[in-house]
Amino acid sequence: MARILAVDDSPSMRQLVKLALSSGGHEVDVATDGVEALQFADKQQFDVVITDVNMPNMDGIALVKELRRRTNYRFVPLLMLTTESTAERKQQGKEAGATGWLVKPFDPDRLLSIVTKVLA
Amino acid sequence: MSASAAEVHCRCAILGVSAEAAAILLAFAMRESEAPAAALGSALERLEQGLRPPAGAPGRELLSLDVAACVRALQFHDRLMQQLAVIRALLTRLADHPLPQMAGFGALRWEELLAALRERLAAQTHDDLIELLVRTGGVGAPGGAGGAAAEGSSELF
Numbered sequence: 001m002a003r004i005l006a007v008d009d010s011p012s013m014r015q016l017v018k019l020a021l022s023s024g025g026h027e028v029d030v031a032t033d034g035v036e037a038l039q040f041a042d043k044q045q046f047d048v049v050i051t052d053v054n055m056p057n058m059d060g061i062a063l064v065k066e067l068r069r070r071t072n073y074r075f076v077p078l079l080m081l082t083t084e085s086t087a088e089r090k091q092q093g094k095e096a097g098a099t100g101w102l103v104k105p106f107d108p109d110r111l112l113s114i115v116t117k118v119l120a
Numbered sequence: 121m122s123a124s125a126a127e128v129h130c131r132c133a134i135l136g137v138s139a140e141a142a143a144i145l146l147a148f149a150m151r152e153s154e155a156p157a158a159a160l161g162s163a164l165e166r167l168e169q170g171l172r173p174p175a176g177a178p179g180r181e182l183l184s185l186d187v188a189a190c191v192r193a194l195q196f197h198d199r200l201m202q203q204l205a206v207i208r209a210l211l212t213r214l215a216d217h218p219l220p221q222m223a224g225f226g227a228l229r230w231e232e233l234l235a236a237l238r239e240r241l242a243a244q245t246h247d248d249l250i251e252l253l254v255r256t257g258g259v260g261a262p263g264g265a266g267g268a269a270a271e272g273s274s275e276l277f
């Protein structure tokens with residue numbers, strides 16, 4: 001079981017990601033944007049962070065950059081889960097330090113298998 | 121100002137008012153839809169927890185498949201919100217006002233808009249607005265660009 005932080009400004013998406021991952025036995029916390037996610041990440045250590053890209057206050061790319069600056073998140077898997085699908089945005093995510101890029105809508109089983117894979 | 125220039129100016133003003141009204145209505149509808157979608161997600165989570173049979177019990181796999189189907193289907197709301205946000209942004213660009221007054225759904229501005237619409241709106245305006253939106257283009261085309269990843273795809277770097 002892993003401790004996962006799911007970040008999305010959409011309440012329904014937060015719930016769906018949480019539902020999908022908790023059904024796989026993971027413990028999931030949720031944050032509404034990058035700023036809140038950083039506050040959570042500074043208070044406790046997560047094994048995986050899954051974040052949307054387009055969010056108010058701080059977007060997912062900026063969040064990944066900020067997390068990678070922290071020594072305790074340098075090697076933690078950071079997954080982008082977004083409707084953004086262009087090669088340019090994906091490259092931005094990669095350069096920021098993201099571990100992977102998942103395009104919505106997500107399949108719960110697929111999401112679980114990816115989380116398992118990046119945790120291995 | 122010539123008669124035709126005045127007519128063009130008037131049409132632009134009508135379009136601006138129409139676009140602003142449409143953007144406000146859209147924002148209102150989007151906000152109203154958030155709570156029901158979130159309630160549905162919460163209910164699904166409770167159902168899944170309440171009905172989950174023990175591991176290996178008959179029906180466990182079926183429940184998991186049904187929950188997965190619900191999770192996939194419920195994501196339509198997020199997708200719809202993203203598309204409507206693009207349309208709202210386009211409408212905002214057409215509007216007379218940049219819409220900062222929308223915070224808290226400014227009732228006063230809404231009354232002004234309704235009055236303006238009643239005064240100015242003609243059937244022709246609807247056609248003009250649609251034509252303008254179509255010309256602006258780009259609505260709901262995320263991922264249409266070359267090299268875009270398919271929906272539901274994933275890539276580990």
